[in-house]
Amino acid sequence: MSTLVVFDCFETLLTSRPLPRPEDLTVGLSDALRLEPSVAAAVTRLVYGTLFGVMTDPGALQPATMDLLDEALREQGTSREPEELQSALWRALRCDDPGHYLVCEPGATAARRTAEAGHTVRLLSNCYLPGNLMRDLLRNCGVPEVFDKAMFSADGGPKKPDPRAFQSIAEGSFERRVMVGDSLEIDLSPAAALGWETIQITPGVTDLSELCKALEV
Structure with a gap:
């Protein structure tokens, strides 16, 4: 069969x-992408807020995280290479912590x-x-x-x-x-x-x- x-x-x-809190994500993105804290906070609000809203709506399509992060950076007048964005996500979501x-x-x-x-x-x-x-x-x-x-x-x-x-x-x-x-x-x-x-x-x-x-x- x-x-x-x-x-x-x-x-x-x-x-x-548990996933990092928004303020922890802000610090992680600021460090990983070399962003001013205010820019990192704005990026976190857009990315985290969008994903949180999508996750609470069963029928909503989820946007690609990489696209969402790239868009949020561009709205703040900056950009990073895809490899940098992936590295930042890896660190911000604690994938480099052996026990997480x-x-x-x-x-x-x-x-x-x-x-x-x-x-x-x-x-x-x-x-x-x-x-x-x-x-x-x-x-x-x-x-x-x-x-x-x-x-x-x-x-x-x-x-x-x-x-x-x-x-x-x-x-x-x-x-x-x-x-x-x-x-x-x-x-x-x-x-x-x-x-x-x-x-x-x-x-x-x-x-x-x-x-x-x-x-x-």
Whole structure:
């Protein structure tokens, strides 16, 4: 039987400390991009405010973080190269802190075993980091590279719980589709509404034996 298993990212494959506060992001961007504090604060207000508004609207499309940051800088009469923007996001979101993001070992093990059993494994994440940085973060934390496709909302487009996000990540001919995630509202209910099977996990005490049993992995 052809089976697709889609994993959520945060609190499923990775655990993390809370996101930095806006004032911390301002300091981080000011340092990383060599900005005057007032300019950094204006950039943070636009970027953070826009993303916060989008994240609280289930049907809103998420703008690409890189585009949003570039636009905010240009509105302040300055600009930076893409490499500098990516480096700034990496630092501002604490990706350079070894303890800020940690692999969720049961989730990572389940993803690896699911792929080894011959199932198609994909990743669907609501996030602020663009996809290439998210892949770096996952790799650095030790998440196995078993996903044949990944969608990161920070690259722009629909996000969970928008059905379009689930439909896009699930493209292909599959007899079963399974969503693995921690959030009933964001991950599981929208997947179930599309006829998918769902596996809910508990952040911090993740036990995916149910998934492994259901998929015989």
